[in-house]
Amino acid sequence: MRKLALDPKQKIAVNIDAIFGSSISSFIPVDKFEFTFSRRTGRIKNVLLDDNLVVTLRTDGGLALTIFGAKLLMQSPNFRENCVTVSNDVSEFISDGKSVFCKHVINCGNNVRVGSDVAVLDEDGNVIAVGRAVLSAKMIREFKRGVAVKVREGLKAGR
Numbered sequence: 001m002r003k004l005a006l007d008p009k010q011k012i013a014v015n016i017d018a019i020f021g022s023s024i025s026s027f028i029p030v031d032k033f034e035f036t037f038s039r040r041t042g043r044i045k046n047v048l049l050d051d052n053l054v055v056t057l058r059t060d061g062g063l064a065l066t067i068f069g070a071k072l073l074m075q076s077p078n079f080r081e082n083c084v085t086v087s088n089d090v091s092e093f094i095s096d097g098k099s100v101f102c103k104h105v106i107n108c109g110n111n112v113r114v115g116s117d118v119a120v121l122d123e124d125g126n127v128i129a130v131g132r133a134v135l136s137a138k139m140i141r142e143f144k145r146g147v148a149v150k151v152r153e154g155l156k157a158g159r
Contacts, residue, residue, distance in 0.1 A: 008035050008044055012055075019063055020073060020082050021111060027076035063117060067153055070119035070127045081109035083119045084133070084140065084149055091122040094129050097154035102135070102143040112137040118149055129154045 012033060013025035029049065036046040047054045047069075054069040065073070073079045085107040086100055094100055100120055112118055112133050120129040131151040133140075140148045 009033055011044070012047055015057075015061075015063060016055075016073070019117075021076075021078045024073060024076040024079055028072050064152070065117045065119065065130045067127055067130055067155055070130050074119070074125075074127060079119075081111040082116070083107075083109050083121050084112060085121045085123065085125075086128075088123045091128050094120055094151060095155040097129070097151050097156075099147045099151055100129075100131070100149035102140055102146050102148045105140050105148055108137045108140045108148075110137055112140065120149060120151065127155070 009030050013030045016025040016028075016030075017023065032049055033054070034048045035044050036048070037043065038045045044057050046056050049068075049072065052068045053066045054072060055063040055065055058064055073082075084100060084105055086094055086104045087106055090100075090104045106123065109118075114133060114136050116133050118131060118133050119127050120131065122128050129149075129151045130153050131149045133149055134147045135143065
């Protein structure tokens with residue numbers, strides 16, 4: 001059987017839809033993406049838009065979101081299912097790069113799974129951080145203690 005070769009833009013669109021939900025890529029300008037490739041393997045390493053890093057491709061096939069990338073994906077109403085909303089009382093700490101604890105989560109999207117990349121929002125819906133979920137959406141809603149999201153990049157920490 002022959003493999004169909006996708007160009008990098010189609011490949012990223014398919015990955016975004018597979019990881020974050022169907023048709024999310026249709027809300028972003030995938031045709032304007034630029035790529036950096038690994039010199040050793042020739043695979044896509046980073047995805048950029050107007051010289052801003054959107055995502056980094058991980059070796060496990062996942063996408064590591066940046067704050068810029070999360071803001072871009074927020075244009076899709078379905079992307080909120082991949083987000084965790086925290087109270088404004090702790091948004092300052094989380095934007096500094098601190099972890100999100102279950103007791104501070106106000107809302108959690110249904111697509112949040114253990115190990116998935118998530119955007120952390122304040123009560124106003126602004127992206128304040130991105131990171132990896134430590135718990136599933138169900139666990140985050142039920143638990144009142146423990147880390148929910150390990151923050152990789154905070155809005156202020158990146159400045």
